Amino acid sequence: MCSLEKRGRLFLLKLTGEGEHRLNPTLLDAIRSAINQIRSDPSSSQSVLITTADGKFFSNGYDLALAERDPSLRFPMDAKLRSLVADLISLPMPTIAAVTGHASAAGFILAMSHDYILMRRDRGFLYMSELDINLPVPAWFMALIRVKIGSPAARRDVMLTAEKVTADRGLEMGIVDSAHGSAAETIEAAVKLGDGIVRVGFDGHVYGRIRETLLREVLHTLGSNESASTGVRNSGSKL
Amino acid sequence: MCTLEKRGDLFLLTLTGDGEHRFNPDTIASILSLLDQAKSQSTRGSVLITTAHGKFFSNGFDLAWALAAGSKTGAAERLHQMVELFKPVVAALLDLPMPTIASLNGHAAAAGLMLALSHDYIFMRKDRGVLYMSEVDIGLSMPDYFSAMVRAKIGTSAARRELLLSGKKIRGEEAAGLGIVDSAAHDSAEGVVEATVRLGEKLAARKWSGEVYASIRKSLYPELCGILGLEATIFANPKL
Numbered sequence: 001m002c003s004l005e006k007r008g009r010l011f012l013l014k015l016t017g018e019g020e021h022r023l024n025p026t027l028l029d030a031i032r033s034a035i036n037q038i039r040s041d042p043s044s045s046q047s048v049l050i051t052t053a054d055g056k057f058f059s060n061g062y063d064l065a066l067a068e069r070d071p072s073l074r075f076p077m078d079a080k081l082r083s084l085v086a087d088l089i090s091l092p093m094p095t096i097a098a099v100t101g102h103a104s105a106a107g108f109i110l111a112m113s114h115d116y117i118l119m120r121r122d123r124g125f126l127y128m129s130e131l132d133i134n135l136p137v138p139a140w141f142m143a144l145i146r147v148k149i150g151s152p153a154a155r156r157d158v159m160l161t162a163e164k165v166t167a168d169r170g171l172e173m174g175i176v177d178s179a180h181g182s183a184a185e186t187i188e189a190a191v192k193l194g195d196g197i198v199r200v201g202f203d204g205h206v207y208g209r210i211r212e213t214l215l216r217e218v219l220h221t222l223g224s225n226e227s228a229s230t231g232v233r234n235s236g237s238k239l
Numbered sequence: 240m241c242t243l244e245k246r247g248d249l250f251l252l253t254l255t256g257d258g259e260h261r262f263n264p265d266t267i268a269s270i271l272s273l274l275d276q277a278k279s280q281s282t283r284g285s286v287l288i289t290t291a292h293g294k295f296f297s298n299g300f301d302l303a304w305a306l307a308a309g310s311k312t313g314a315a316e317r318l319h320q321m322v323e324l325f326k327p328v329v330a331a332l333l334d335l336p337m338p339t340i341a342s343l344n345g346h347a348a349a350a351g352l353m354l355a356l357s358h359d360y361i362f363m364r365k366d367r368g369v370l371y372m373s374e375v376d377i378g379l380s381m382p383d384y385f386s387a388m389v390r391a392k393i394g395t396s397a398a399r400r401e402l403l404l405s406g407k408k409i410r411g412e413e414a415a416g417l418g419i420v421d422s423a424a425h426d427s428a429e430g431v432v433e434a435t436v437r438l439g440e441k442l443a444a445r446k447w448s449g450e451v452y453a454s455i456r457k458s459l460y461p462e463l464c465g466i467l468g469l470e471a472t473i474f475a476n477p478k479l
Contacts, residue, residue, distance in 0.1 A: 130451070131447055131452060132445070132447070134448050134451050137458060139458065142459070150394055151394045151418060152394045153421065155459055156359060156459065159459055160359060160452065160455060161445075
Protein backbone atom coordinates (compact mmCIF):
# COMPACT_ATOMS: atom_id res chain seq x y z
CA MET A 1 0.00 0.00 0.00
CA CYS A 2 2.73 2.40 0.97
CA SER A 3 6.41 2.18 1.68
CA LEU A 4 8.70 4.35 3.76
CA GLU A 5 12.37 4.74 2.96
CA LYS A 6 15.04 6.91 4.50
CA ARG A 7 17.72 8.46 2.32
CA GLY A 8 20.05 10.48 4.51
CA ARG A 9 17.77 13.08 6.04
CA LEU A 10 15.01 12.54 3.51
CA PHE A 11 11.97 10.42 4.19
CA LEU A 12 10.51 8.98 1.02
CA LEU A 13 6.88 7.94 1.40
CA LYS A 14 5.59 6.10 -1.62
CA LEU A 15 2.08 4.95 -2.51
CA THR A 16 3.00 1.61 -4.00
CA GLY A 17 1.55 -0.55 -6.77
CA GLU A 18 0.12 0.27 -10.17
CA GLY A 19 -3.44 1.09 -9.05
CA GLU A 20 -5.23 4.39 -8.48
CA HIS A 21 -4.11 4.71 -4.84
CA ARG A 22 -7.67 5.47 -3.85
CA LEU A 23 -7.82 6.88 -0.36
CA ASN A 24 -9.76 4.14 1.40
CA PRO A 25 -9.54 3.56 5.17
CA THR A 26 -6.80 0.93 4.78
CA LEU A 27 -4.48 3.08 2.68
CA LEU A 28 -5.15 6.11 4.87
CA ASP A 29 -4.25 4.08 7.96
CA ALA A 30 -1.06 2.88 6.27
CA ILE A 31 -0.02 6.42 5.35
CA ARG A 32 -0.78 7.75 8.82
CA SER A 33 1.20 4.93 10.37
CA ALA A 34 4.16 5.89 8.16
CA ILE A 35 3.79 9.53 9.24
CA ASN A 36 3.81 8.42 12.88
CA GLN A 37 6.99 6.49 12.24
CA ILE A 38 8.55 9.60 10.73
CA ARG A 39 7.50 11.73 13.70
CA SER A 40 9.03 9.35 16.17
CA ASP A 41 12.34 9.20 14.35
CA PRO A 42 14.95 11.08 16.44
CA SER A 43 16.28 13.05 13.47
CA SER A 44 12.82 14.14 12.34
CA SER A 45 13.19 17.82 13.17
CA GLN A 46 16.15 18.05 10.78
CA SER A 47 14.52 16.15 7.93
CA VAL A 48 12.27 16.53 4.90
CA LEU A 49 9.34 14.39 3.72
CA ILE A 50 8.86 13.55 0.06
CA THR A 51 5.57 11.88 -0.87
CA THR A 52 5.23 10.19 -4.21
CA ALA A 53 3.53 7.26 -5.94
CA ASP A 54 4.07 4.39 -8.36
CA GLY A 55 2.30 4.18 -11.67
CA LYS A 56 -0.14 6.40 -13.57
CA PHE A 57 -1.79 7.89 -10.52
CA PHE A 58 -0.61 9.95 -7.59
CA SER A 59 -4.06 9.37 -6.15
CA ASN A 60 -7.45 9.33 -7.80
CA GLY A 61 -9.27 10.45 -4.67
CA TYR A 62 -11.57 8.75 -2.23
CA ASP A 63 -12.59 5.16 -2.84
CA LEU A 64 -16.04 6.06 -4.13
CA ALA A 65 -16.85 2.53 -5.26
CA LEU A 66 -16.14 1.27 -1.76
CA ALA A 67 -18.30 4.01 -0.26
CA GLU A 68 -21.09 3.03 -2.64
CA ARG A 69 -20.92 -0.60 -1.52
CA ASP A 70 -20.62 0.30 2.15
CA PRO A 71 -21.90 3.78 3.02
CA SER A 72 -20.81 3.34 6.65
CA LEU A 73 -17.25 3.85 5.41
CA ARG A 74 -17.90 7.38 4.18
CA PHE A 75 -17.46 8.97 7.56
CA PRO A 76 -14.22 7.13 8.49
CA MET A 77 -12.69 7.90 5.07
CA ASP A 78 -13.35 11.59 5.51
CA ALA A 79 -12.23 11.51 9.17
CA LYS A 80 -9.00 9.65 8.38
CA LEU A 81 -8.09 11.99 5.53
CA ARG A 82 -8.76 14.98 7.81
CA SER A 83 -6.44 13.48 10.42
CA LEU A 84 -3.78 12.84 7.81
CA VAL A 85 -3.98 16.38 6.47
CA ALA A 86 -3.85 17.78 10.00
CA ASP A 87 -0.78 15.59 10.60
CA LEU A 88 0.88 16.89 7.46
CA ILE A 89 0.13 20.49 8.40
CA SER A 90 1.67 20.06 11.84
CA LEU A 91 4.55 17.85 10.69
CA PRO A 92 7.85 19.19 12.07
CA MET A 93 9.58 19.18 8.69
CA PRO A 94 9.14 20.58 5.19
CA THR A 95 7.02 18.41 2.92
CA ILE A 96 7.28 17.90 -0.84
CA ALA A 97 4.70 16.20 -3.04
CA ALA A 98 6.42 14.67 -6.06
CA VAL A 99 3.34 14.31 -8.26
CA THR A 100 4.19 11.56 -10.71
CA GLY A 101 0.64 10.91 -11.95
CA HIS A 102 -2.96 12.09 -11.83
CA ALA A 103 -4.14 13.67 -8.60
CA SER A 104 -7.92 14.03 -8.45
CA ALA A 105 -10.27 15.42 -5.82
CA ALA A 106 -9.09 14.06 -2.44
CA GLY A 107 -5.86 13.06 -4.22
CA PHE A 108 -5.34 16.66 -5.33
CA ILE A 109 -6.05 17.72 -1.74
CA LEU A 110 -3.41 15.28 -0.50
CA ALA A 111 -0.85 16.79 -2.87
CA MET A 112 -1.81 20.32 -1.83
CA SER A 113 -1.36 19.41 1.82
CA HIS A 114 2.38 19.53 1.15
CA ASP A 115 4.53 22.67 1.18
CA TYR A 116 5.90 22.11 -2.31
CA ILE A 117 4.36 20.49 -5.34
CA LEU A 118 6.75 19.22 -7.99
CA MET A 119 5.09 17.58 -10.96
CA ARG A 120 5.87 15.78 -14.20
CA ARG A 121 4.91 17.68 -17.30
CA ASP A 122 4.85 14.77 -19.78
CA ARG A 123 1.72 13.20 -18.32
CA GLY A 124 -0.90 13.54 -15.66
CA PHE A 125 -3.05 16.32 -14.31
CA LEU A 126 -4.45 17.83 -11.14
CA TYR A 127 -8.22 17.72 -11.22
CA MET A 128 -10.98 18.77 -8.84
CA SER A 129 -13.54 16.47 -10.36
CA GLU A 130 -16.50 17.16 -8.12
CA LEU A 131 -18.39 19.41 -10.55
CA ASP A 132 -18.13 16.77 -13.25
CA ILE A 133 -19.35 13.94 -11.02
CA ASN A 134 -22.01 15.87 -9.08
CA LEU A 135 -20.28 15.61 -5.72
CA PRO A 136 -20.39 18.05 -2.84
CA VAL A 137 -17.08 19.63 -1.99
CA PRO A 138 -16.30 19.47 1.73
CA ALA A 139 -15.83 22.87 3.38
CA TRP A 140 -12.37 21.87 4.53
CA PHE A 141 -11.33 21.07 0.95
CA MET A 142 -12.39 24.63 0.06
CA ALA A 143 -10.40 26.07 2.95
CA LEU A 144 -7.26 24.39 1.62
CA ILE A 145 -8.02 25.50 -1.94
CA ARG A 146 -8.46 29.10 -0.80
CA VAL A 147 -5.19 29.13 1.10
CA LYS A 148 -3.08 27.29 -1.46
CA ILE A 149 -4.37 28.77 -4.70
CA GLY A 150 -3.86 32.51 -4.52
CA SER A 151 -5.53 33.84 -7.62
CA PRO A 152 -9.35 34.07 -7.60
CA ALA A 153 -9.38 33.30 -11.33
CA ALA A 154 -7.26 30.18 -10.80
CA ARG A 155 -9.53 29.05 -7.97
CA ARG A 156 -12.53 29.58 -10.23
CA ASP A 157 -10.86 27.63 -13.05
CA VAL A 158 -10.00 24.74 -10.75
CA MET A 159 -13.38 24.55 -8.98
CA LEU A 160 -15.87 25.89 -11.54
CA THR A 161 -14.50 24.52 -14.79
CA ALA A 162 -13.14 21.29 -13.31
CA GLU A 163 -10.01 21.99 -15.32
CA LYS A 164 -7.54 19.17 -15.81
CA VAL A 165 -4.49 21.10 -14.76
CA THR A 166 -1.23 20.03 -16.37
CA ALA A 167 2.10 20.80 -14.69
CA ASP A 168 2.71 23.80 -16.94
CA ARG A 169 -0.75 25.19 -16.33
CA GLY A 170 -0.19 24.52 -12.64
CA LEU A 171 2.98 26.60 -12.82
CA GLU A 172 1.04 29.48 -14.38
CA MET A 173 -1.64 29.23 -11.72
CA GLY A 174 0.91 29.16 -8.92
CA ILE A 175 -0.22 25.73 -7.74
CA VAL A 176 2.85 23.84 -8.93
CA ASP A 177 6.33 24.92 -7.88
CA SER A 178 8.30 23.25 -10.64
CA ALA A 179 7.67 20.95 -13.61
CA HIS A 180 9.91 18.13 -14.84
CA GLY A 181 10.28 15.90 -17.87
CA SER A 182 9.36 12.54 -16.34
CA ALA A 183 8.41 10.77 -13.14
CA ALA A 184 12.06 9.91 -12.42
CA GLU A 185 13.16 13.49 -13.02
CA THR A 186 10.42 14.77 -10.72
CA ILE A 187 11.59 12.53 -7.89
CA GLU A 188 15.20 13.49 -8.55
CA ALA A 189 14.25 17.16 -8.35
CA ALA A 190 12.35 16.54 -5.12
CA VAL A 191 15.40 14.83 -3.64
CA LYS A 192 17.59 17.73 -4.75
CA LEU A 193 15.16 20.25 -3.25
CA GLY A 194 14.97 18.23 -0.05
CA ASP A 195 18.75 18.00 0.25
CA GLY A 196 19.03 21.74 -0.28
CA ILE A 197 16.53 22.39 2.49
CA VAL A 198 18.32 20.02 4.85
CA ARG A 199 21.58 21.87 4.18
CA VAL A 200 20.00 25.16 5.23
CA GLY A 201 19.19 23.36 8.47
CA PHE A 202 16.31 24.86 10.36
CA ASP A 203 14.48 23.49 13.38
CA GLY A 204 11.58 21.42 12.08
CA HIS A 205 9.51 22.13 15.17
CA VAL A 206 9.61 25.86 14.54
CA TYR A 207 8.91 25.20 10.86
CA GLY A 208 5.85 23.13 11.72
CA ARG A 209 4.47 25.79 14.07
CA ILE A 210 4.91 28.54 11.48
CA ARG A 211 3.18 26.38 8.89
CA GLU A 212 0.28 25.84 11.28
CA THR A 213 -0.20 29.59 11.63
CA LEU A 214 -0.17 30.03 7.87
CA LEU A 215 -2.78 27.32 7.49
CA ARG A 216 -4.77 28.20 10.58
CA GLU A 217 -8.06 28.53 8.71
CA VAL A 218 -7.63 25.04 7.27
CA LEU A 219 -6.88 23.54 10.69
CA HIS A 220 -9.97 25.27 12.02
CA THR A 221 -12.29 23.80 9.38
CA LEU A 222 -10.58 20.38 9.69
CA GLY A 223 -11.64 20.29 13.29
CA SER A 224 -15.24 21.26 12.57
CA ASN A 225 -18.14 18.85 12.29
CA GLU A 226 -19.13 19.81 8.80
CA SER A 227 -18.87 16.92 6.38
CA ALA A 228 -19.47 19.01 3.28
CA SER A 229 -20.35 22.60 2.34
CA THR A 230 -21.82 24.77 5.10
CA GLY A 231 -25.38 23.99 6.00
CA VAL A 232 -25.13 20.37 4.93
CA ARG A 233 -27.62 17.93 6.21
CA ASN A 234 -28.44 15.74 3.26
CA SER A 235 -27.23 12.20 3.69
CA GLY A 236 -28.22 11.48 0.11
CA SER A 237 -24.87 12.80 -0.97
CA LYS A 238 -22.23 10.15 -1.33
CA LEU A 239 -18.50 10.37 -1.23
CA MET B 240 -35.09 48.61 -19.36
CA CYS B 241 -33.88 45.04 -19.57
CA THR B 242 -34.76 41.93 -21.48
CA LEU B 243 -34.14 38.20 -21.16
CA GLU B 244 -33.68 36.19 -24.31
CA LYS B 245 -32.92 32.50 -24.78
CA ARG B 246 -30.52 31.32 -27.46
CA GLY B 247 -30.16 27.55 -27.20
CA ASP B 248 -28.56 26.93 -23.81
CA LEU B 249 -27.71 30.58 -23.31
CA PHE B 250 -29.78 33.13 -21.41
CA LEU B 251 -29.00 36.63 -22.61
CA LEU B 252 -29.82 39.39 -20.13
CA THR B 253 -29.55 42.80 -21.78
CA LEU B 254 -29.78 46.25 -20.20
CA THR B 255 -31.47 47.99 -23.09
CA GLY B 256 -31.46 51.52 -24.45
CA ASP B 257 -28.63 53.99 -24.88
CA GLY B 258 -28.60 55.46 -21.36
CA GLU B 259 -26.33 54.84 -18.41
CA HIS B 260 -28.37 51.84 -17.16
CA ARG B 261 -28.32 53.25 -13.65
CA PHE B 262 -29.90 51.24 -10.85
CA ASN B 263 -32.94 52.59 -9.04
CA PRO B 264 -35.73 50.63 -7.30
CA ASP B 265 -37.60 50.06 -10.58
CA THR B 266 -34.66 48.90 -12.67
CA ILE B 267 -33.40 46.75 -9.80
CA ALA B 268 -36.81 45.08 -9.55
CA SER B 269 -36.77 44.35 -13.30
CA ILE B 270 -33.32 42.79 -13.18
CA LEU B 271 -34.27 40.67 -10.16
CA SER B 272 -37.39 39.46 -11.89
CA LEU B 273 -35.47 38.42 -15.01
CA LEU B 274 -32.82 36.63 -12.94
CA ASP B 275 -35.63 34.80 -11.19
CA GLN B 276 -37.05 33.83 -14.57
CA ALA B 277 -33.68 32.50 -15.75
CA LYS B 278 -33.34 30.52 -12.54
CA SER B 279 -36.78 28.94 -12.91
CA GLN B 280 -36.12 27.98 -16.52
CA SER B 281 -32.61 26.68 -15.92
CA THR B 282 -31.58 23.16 -16.90
CA ARG B 283 -28.29 21.32 -17.03
CA GLY B 284 -26.02 23.23 -19.38
CA SER B 285 -27.71 26.63 -18.96
CA VAL B 286 -25.45 29.68 -19.01
CA LEU B 287 -26.22 33.37 -18.39
CA ILE B 288 -24.59 36.19 -20.34
CA THR B 289 -25.28 39.75 -19.17
CA THR B 290 -24.62 42.68 -21.44
CA ALA B 291 -25.95 46.13 -22.32
CA HIS B 292 -26.50 48.50 -25.23
CA GLY B 293 -24.62 51.70 -25.88
CA LYS B 294 -21.66 53.36 -24.20
CA PHE B 295 -22.34 52.05 -20.70
CA PHE B 296 -22.59 48.63 -19.15
CA SER B 297 -23.85 50.46 -16.07
CA ASN B 298 -22.84 53.66 -14.35
CA GLY B 299 -24.05 52.56 -10.92
CA PHE B 300 -26.81 53.81 -8.68
CA ASP B 301 -29.27 56.45 -9.85
CA LEU B 302 -27.86 59.36 -7.85
CA ALA B 303 -30.19 61.79 -9.63
CA TRP B 304 -33.16 59.87 -8.24
CA ALA B 305 -31.58 60.06 -4.79
CA LEU B 306 -31.04 63.83 -5.08
CA ALA B 307 -34.62 64.32 -6.31
CA ALA B 308 -35.71 63.53 -2.73
CA GLY B 309 -35.15 67.25 -2.18
CA SER B 310 -33.23 67.14 1.07
CA LYS B 311 -29.88 65.88 2.26
CA THR B 312 -31.45 63.30 4.57
CA GLY B 313 -33.93 62.31 1.88
CA ALA B 314 -31.12 61.75 -0.61
CA ALA B 315 -29.12 59.73 1.92
CA GLU B 316 -32.18 57.60 2.64
CA ARG B 317 -32.79 56.92 -1.05
CA LEU B 318 -29.16 56.01 -1.58
CA HIS B 319 -29.28 53.67 1.39
CA GLN B 320 -32.46 52.16 -0.03
CA MET B 321 -30.74 51.42 -3.34
CA VAL B 322 -27.73 49.89 -1.55
CA GLU B 323 -30.09 47.54 0.29
CA LEU B 324 -32.24 46.76 -2.78
CA PHE B 325 -29.21 45.91 -4.89
CA LYS B 326 -27.92 43.31 -2.45
CA PRO B 327 -30.44 40.67 -3.63
CA VAL B 328 -29.25 41.18 -7.23
CA VAL B 329 -25.72 40.26 -6.20
CA ALA B 330 -27.06 37.39 -4.10
CA ALA B 331 -29.21 36.12 -6.99
CA LEU B 332 -26.19 36.04 -9.29
CA LEU B 333 -24.02 34.23 -6.74
CA ASP B 334 -26.83 31.77 -6.23
CA LEU B 335 -27.71 31.32 -9.89
CA PRO B 336 -27.67 27.65 -10.87
CA MET B 337 -25.58 28.17 -14.00
CA PRO B 338 -22.26 29.72 -15.07
CA THR B 339 -22.49 33.50 -15.54
CA ILE B 340 -20.56 35.77 -17.89
CA ALA B 341 -20.54 39.58 -17.93
CA SER B 342 -19.99 40.93 -21.43
CA LEU B 343 -18.95 44.56 -20.99
CA ASN B 344 -19.92 46.67 -23.96
CA GLY B 345 -18.83 49.85 -22.19
CA HIS B 346 -18.14 51.59 -18.88
CA ALA B 347 -18.83 49.86 -15.61
CA ALA B 348 -18.73 52.07 -12.54
CA ALA B 349 -19.47 51.57 -8.84
CA ALA B 350 -22.59 49.41 -8.48
CA GLY B 351 -22.35 48.77 -12.24
CA LEU B 352 -18.91 47.27 -11.70
CA MET B 353 -20.31 45.28 -8.78
CA LEU B 354 -22.87 43.84 -11.17
CA ALA B 355 -20.06 42.76 -13.46
CA LEU B 356 -17.99 41.34 -10.58
CA SER B 357 -20.98 39.28 -9.48
CA HIS B 358 -20.47 37.11 -12.57
CA ASP B 359 -18.09 34.13 -12.86
CA TYR B 360 -16.32 35.55 -15.94
CA ILE B 361 -15.87 39.13 -17.17
CA PHE B 362 -14.97 40.06 -20.72
CA MET B 363 -14.43 43.66 -21.64
CA ARG B 364 -13.49 45.67 -24.69
CA LYS B 365 -9.91 46.55 -25.41
CA ASP B 366 -10.64 49.76 -27.27
CA ARG B 367 -13.39 51.33 -25.19
CA GLY B 368 -14.88 51.37 -21.75
CA VAL B 369 -13.38 51.73 -18.32
CA LEU B 370 -13.85 50.22 -14.90
CA TYR B 371 -14.22 52.84 -12.21
CA MET B 372 -14.92 52.71 -8.52
CA SER B 373 -15.99 56.31 -8.11
CA GLU B 374 -16.63 56.26 -4.39
CA VAL B 375 -13.28 57.73 -3.38
CA ASP B 376 -13.81 60.62 -5.84
CA ILE B 377 -17.39 61.48 -4.92
CA GLY B 378 -17.00 61.02 -1.20
CA LEU B 379 -19.16 57.98 -0.72
CA SER B 380 -18.30 55.17 1.60
CA MET B 381 -18.42 51.60 0.44
CA PRO B 382 -21.16 49.15 1.43
CA ASP B 383 -19.83 46.08 3.22
CA TYR B 384 -20.82 43.72 0.40
CA PHE B 385 -18.96 45.85 -2.18
CA SER B 386 -15.69 45.53 -0.24
CA ALA B 387 -16.33 41.85 0.36
CA MET B 388 -16.82 41.38 -3.39
CA VAL B 389 -13.52 43.10 -4.14
CA ARG B 390 -11.76 40.92 -1.58
CA ALA B 391 -13.42 37.80 -2.98
CA LYS B 392 -12.74 38.40 -6.65
CA ILE B 393 -9.59 40.49 -6.83
CA GLY B 394 -6.53 38.71 -5.57
CA THR B 395 -3.62 41.10 -5.21
CA SER B 396 -3.38 44.02 -2.82
CA ALA B 397 -1.99 46.15 -5.65
CA ALA B 398 -5.05 45.49 -7.80
CA ARG B 399 -7.42 46.21 -4.90
CA ARG B 400 -5.60 49.45 -4.19
CA GLU B 401 -5.73 50.52 -7.84
CA LEU B 402 -9.42 49.79 -7.97
CA LEU B 403 -10.61 51.23 -4.67
CA LEU B 404 -8.08 53.81 -3.59
CA SER B 405 -6.73 55.43 -6.72
CA GLY B 406 -9.89 56.81 -8.33
CA LYS B 407 -8.50 55.44 -11.54
CA LYS B 408 -10.50 54.75 -14.67
CA ILE B 409 -9.09 51.39 -15.60
CA ARG B 410 -9.05 50.41 -19.25
CA GLY B 411 -9.32 46.91 -20.66
CA GLU B 412 -5.68 45.93 -20.97
CA GLU B 413 -4.82 47.12 -17.49
CA ALA B 414 -7.92 45.47 -16.06
CA ALA B 415 -6.88 42.15 -17.58
CA GLY B 416 -3.31 42.62 -16.31
CA LEU B 417 -4.59 43.29 -12.79
CA GLY B 418 -6.72 40.15 -12.98
CA ILE B 419 -9.97 42.09 -12.59
CA VAL B 420 -11.35 40.86 -15.92
CA ASP B 421 -10.69 37.61 -17.74
CA SER B 422 -10.25 39.11 -21.18
CA ALA B 423 -9.89 42.47 -22.88
CA ALA B 424 -8.85 41.16 -26.25
CA HIS B 425 -11.59 42.46 -28.51
CA ASP B 426 -11.85 45.79 -30.28
CA SER B 427 -15.60 46.03 -30.58
CA ALA B 428 -18.80 45.35 -28.71
CA GLU B 429 -19.66 42.61 -31.22
CA GLY B 430 -16.24 41.01 -30.71
CA VAL B 431 -16.80 40.79 -26.97
CA VAL B 432 -20.33 39.40 -27.32
CA GLU B 433 -19.11 36.80 -29.80
CA ALA B 434 -16.28 35.76 -27.48
CA THR B 435 -18.63 35.45 -24.52
CA VAL B 436 -21.10 33.42 -26.56
CA ARG B 437 -18.27 31.07 -27.53
CA LEU B 438 -17.25 30.67 -23.89
CA GLY B 439 -20.89 30.23 -22.93
CA GLU B 440 -21.35 27.44 -25.44
CA LYS B 441 -18.19 25.72 -24.23
CA LEU B 442 -19.40 25.82 -20.64
CA ALA B 443 -22.91 24.75 -21.63
CA ALA B 444 -21.52 21.67 -23.36
CA ARG B 445 -20.26 20.37 -20.00
CA LYS B 446 -23.89 19.89 -18.94
CA TRP B 447 -23.14 20.53 -15.28
CA SER B 448 -25.84 20.37 -12.67
CA GLY B 449 -26.75 23.95 -11.84
CA GLU B 450 -27.30 23.16 -8.16
CA VAL B 451 -23.86 21.64 -7.80
CA TYR B 452 -22.31 24.51 -9.74
CA ALA B 453 -23.95 27.16 -7.55
CA SER B 454 -23.00 25.33 -4.37
CA ILE B 455 -19.33 25.12 -5.35
CA ARG B 456 -19.39 28.76 -6.48
CA LYS B 457 -20.71 29.94 -3.14
CA SER B 458 -18.11 27.93 -1.27
CA LEU B 459 -15.44 29.93 -3.12
CA TYR B 460 -16.67 33.15 -1.49
CA PRO B 461 -17.65 32.39 2.09
CA GLU B 462 -17.15 35.92 3.46
CA LEU B 463 -19.26 37.54 0.75
CA CYS B 464 -21.94 34.86 1.03
CA GLY B 465 -22.07 35.36 4.77
CA ILE B 466 -22.70 39.09 4.34
CA LEU B 467 -25.39 38.40 1.74
CA GLY B 468 -27.04 35.78 3.92
CA LEU B 469 -26.39 33.03 1.39
CA GLU B 470 -25.87 29.61 2.86
CA ALA B 471 -24.48 26.83 0.74
CA THR B 472 -27.07 24.12 0.78
CA ILE B 473 -26.64 20.54 -0.15
CA PHE B 474 -28.15 18.78 -2.99
CA ALA B 475 -28.25 16.23 -5.68
CA ASN B 476 -27.44 12.59 -5.99
CA PRO B 477 -24.08 11.96 -7.57
CA LYS B 478 -23.92 10.51 -11.05
CA LEU B 479 -22.32 7.40 -9.57
